[in-house]
Amino acid sequence: MKKIILSCALVIAVTVSLLSGCNGTKPVAVTASEASSSSSSSESSALASSEAVSSAVSSGSSSEISSAVSSALSSVTSTSDSQAESSTPAGTVANVRSSVISGSYTSARSVILTSATSGATIYYTTNSSTPTASSTRYTGAIKVSSTTTIKAIAIKSGLVSSSVATFIFTINIPVILTGNIVCRGSSALYPLVQLATDPFANKFSSQFSGTIDTGSGEGSGAGLDALSAGTSGCNIGDSDVTPEQTGTRNSSGLTDHVVATVGVAVVVNSDVYTAFAGKGIKISDVKKIYEHQITNWNQVANCSLNENITVVYRKNGSGTRVLFQTYGIIGTTFTDTLASSYNTAGPNAFIIEANSDQLAGEVGSVKGSVGYETLPYCGGLKKLPVIFDLNSNGSTNSSTTPVAASYTNINNGLYKIWGYEHMYTKSTISSNSAALAFIQYMTSADFQSTIISNGYGLVSNLSSAAKSGH
Secondary structure (H helix, E strand, C coil): CHHHHHHHHHHHHHHHHHHHHHCCCCCCCCCHHHHHHHHHHHHHHHHHHHHHHHHHHHHCCHHHHHHHHHHHHHHHHHHHHHHHHHHCCCCECCCEEECCCCEEECCCEEECEEECCCCCEEEEECCCCCCCCCCEECCCCEEECCCEEEEEEEECCCCECCCCEEEEEEECCCCCCECCEEEEECCCCHHHHHHHHHHHHHHCCCCCCCCEECCCCCCHHHHHHHHHHCHHHCCEEEECCCHHHHCCCCCCCEEEEEEEEEEEEEEECHHHHHHHCCCCEEHHHHHHHHCCCCCEHHHCCCCCCCCECEEEEECCCCHHHHHHHHHCCCCCCCCCCHHHHCCCCCCCCEEEECCHHHHHHHHHHCCCEEEEEEHHHCCCCEEECEECCECCCCCECCCCCEECCCHHHHHCCCCCCEEEEEEEEECCCCCCEHHHHHHHHHCCHHHHHHHHHCCCECHHHCCHHHHHCC
16 A cells, blocks of 8 residues: 555656646746756755655655645645746846747647736747847737747836747648549549549548549540539549540640559450460551451461451540550551441451450450550450550651560650550649649659559659650
C-alpha cells in the first residue's frame, strides 16, 4: 500500500513541477532575464512541494499526504499569479501576453493581447517588422486565419516600454473538397483510375465525403463527349489521345492533365507467336494485314505459319485505335465498316470489338488472330517485337532490328507505338473540386509506384528522343 501511495505522490510532485512551468498565465514570449528568474522561482517552489509530499509519504499518514498536496498546489498557484509582477523591473511596462500560445492549428484563432501594466497601450505588427508607437494600435481581438507572426510591444508614458513579444501561429486549415468524382472514357486508363479510388478516399477522408464513379471504360471519344455534355455529371474525361487526334473534336474549354504514358503492342494468338520464334514482325507487314493486302501468315516475313489471318480491331472512338494508326501503321485509316467489308467470321475475318477487354479476349482465344493492345491489358497475351521499317511519313526504310514493347524502349525512343494518358476537365473547374484533387493525387509521388506496377509509364522518364516523335 505504501508503495502505491509513494508512486502517486511522485506523480503529483512531477505534475506540480510541470504546472509551475506551463501555467497558462505565463507569457508566451519572455526575455532571457525573465525566463531565468521565473525558472528559478518555479523550481524552488516545485522542490519544496516535492519534499513536503515525500516527507508526508514517509510518515505514512494519509491526512498529512493530503495536506502536503493541497499546500503544494496552493504554492504553485500563488507563485504563478505573482510571477509577472515580480519579474517585471520597476519602472518598466509588463510584457505583452497572448491568449493563444504560439503553435500549429487547423482552424482560425482569435488572439487577445494584454499587458499587466494598467493603462499601457499595445502596438503590434503582422509582417515580422519590429513594432513601435507608430504601428497598428491594438483595440480588440486579432483574427488569425492563415500563418501569421504577431510582434507586440506595450507602451506607457513615463515608463520604459516592454520588450517585444513574438507570437507565431501556423494555420493549416484542411481544404474541403466539393462535389462528386465522375469519370468516363478510355478503357486503357480505366484500370488505373479504379486503382486510385480507394487510396484517394482514404487519404482525404476528412476532406472528401462525396462519391467516385469511374464509369466502365466506354472509350476515349465517349469520355470526351460525356465531359463536354456533362452526361451523368461527368467532370473527368479519360482519353488516350487529344480531342484533336480523334479528328472530330477540339480541346476548346477543356484543360488537359497528363497522368501517365501507355504503350501499345502488336499482339497475336499463341500459335502465331510460336511461329515467329522470337523474330520481329515488320510494321509494314502489319499495315498490309490491316489493309487486307496480306491474308495468310505465310505471306509475312519471319513467320513459318500457314494459317489464315483473323484481324481484330477497336471501334470508332477508341483512343488505342488512334495511337495504333498514328504511330504504328502510319497512313492507314480504319473505319467501322471493315468488319462488314470483309468476312466477319471464319478465315480472314475482320472482327471489331468495343473495348480493350473484349479485344484481348478475342486475340487470346482465336487461332491465327492479330490485334493491338495497351500494355496494361497484355498480361495474358503474346506480344511480338516490332521492326519499325516505316518512317513517320509512311515511306519504308531498311530497318531489321526488332524492338520489344517495353517502357524501357518507349522511354529511350526506340519503340514508337505509345501515347499519353489524359484526364480532361472543364477549364472552369473549381480549385477545390474533388475531381481536380483526384487527378492531382494520380500525378503525385504517392501514386507513381502504382502506375509503374500496373503496366503504365511515368511521363518524367521519357527522353527527349521519345517526346520528339509525339
